[in-house]
Amino acid sequence: MTSAEAIRVTRLSKVHGRPPHHVVALDEVDLVLHRGTFTAITGPSGSGKTTLLQCMAGLDRPTGGEIRLGGTRIDGLSERELTRLRRGRVGFVFQGANLLTSLTAEQNASLPPRLAGRRVDPGTVRRLLADVGLGDRLRHRPGELSGGQRQRVAIARALATSPEVLFADEPTGALDSATGRQVLGLLRSLVNERGQTVVVVTHDPVAASFADRVTFLADGRVSGHLDAPTPRAVAELMTASEVG
Ligand SMILES: Nc1ncnc2c1ncn2[C@@H]1O[C@H](COP(=O)(O)OP(=O)(O)OP(=O)(O)O)[C@@H](O)[C@H]1O
Numbered sequence: 370m371t372s373a374e375a376i377r378v379t380r381l382s383k384v385h386g387r388p389p390h391h392v393v394a395l396d397e398v399d400l401v402l403h404r405g406t407f408t409a410i411t412g413p414s415g416s417g418k419t420t421l422l423q424c425m426a427g428l429d430r431p432t433g434g435e436i437r438l439g440g441t442r443i444d445g446l447s448e449r450e451l452t453r454l455r456r457g458r459v460g461f462v463f464q465g466a467n468l469l470t471s472l473t474a475e476q477n478a479s480l481p482p483r484l485a486g487r488r489v490d491p492g493t494v495r496r497l498l499a500d501v502g503l504g505d506r507l508r509h510r511p512g513e514l515s516g517g518q519r520q521r522v523a524i525a526r527a528l529a530t531s532p533e534v535l536f537a538d539e540p541t542g543a544l545d546s547a548t549g550r551q552v553l554g555l556l557r558s559l560v561n562e563r564g565q566t567v568v569v570v571t572h573d574p575v576a577a578s579f580a581d582r583v584t585f586l587a588d589g590r591v592s593g594h595l596d597a598p599t600p601r602a603v604a605e606l607m608t609a610s611e612v613g
Pocket residue numbers: 385386392393394412413414415416417418419420421572
């Protein structure tokens with residue numbers, strides 16, 4: 370693994386359940402994600418996108434193969450080690466922002482470093498919220514924010530520990546298309562301006578087109594990659610993989 374690599378996945382497999390009722394969600398996936406790049410993972414429903422993201426983020430354990438985050442093997446870590454990894458080295462954004470409703474935007478964004486037992490510098494958290502366009506919403510609670518603003522708080526929260534990789538699973542799935550585009554534009558700017566490594570799971574060709582590279586999954590395997598994607602090219606390849 371070279372220092373330019375954020376993640377290297379080798380022959381990664383994940384089988385859910387036991388025979389005869391088992392499901393092969395990932396079947397010997399090989400994948401390299403470079404630092405400072407934006408990758409979209411796409412494919413039909415059930416193709417293994419979420420499972421792959423969760424294994425790479427240390428939220429789920431593979432049943433075979435290797436995952437390296439930076440220089441560290443993370444497959445086979447204990448639950449305790451995985452918790453430490455999740456709190457310090459990776460960030461997540463989900464479809465729903467999952468904010469704590471009684472806390473302000475600033476308090477929500479401060480939670481991960483607090484949980485990791487780190488001193489929280491208010492200036493850093495405020496700067497992050499300003500960077501995601503919420504400098505004037507620090508004391509607002511989730512109920513006082515729009516869906517797009519809530520998702521921006523979730524992104525600021527995910528960045529608060531300066532994660533090596535930011536993972537997002539359908540981050541715009543609950544947003545209208547204009548708001549979704551703003552959130553994707555924000556993720557894109559984090560890559561361009563801060564060199565953040567970003568991985569997004571999406572079934573939306575427009576969302577995938579914000580990435581540098583789209584990786585296609587079909588039946589738990591990588592079926593192809595597309596660099597410098599356009600929405601049309603992504604949609605065509607998606608259709609091909611669904612009929613193929
Ligand atoms: N906990 C589980 N137990 C059993 N099977 C599971 C479990 N989680 C996922 N699966 C199965 O693994 C396969 C891959 O699921 P996964 O959620 O990764 O797909 P996906 O591509 O993200 O799908 P979608 O686009 O519908 O969210 C599916 O066939 C799914 O039914």
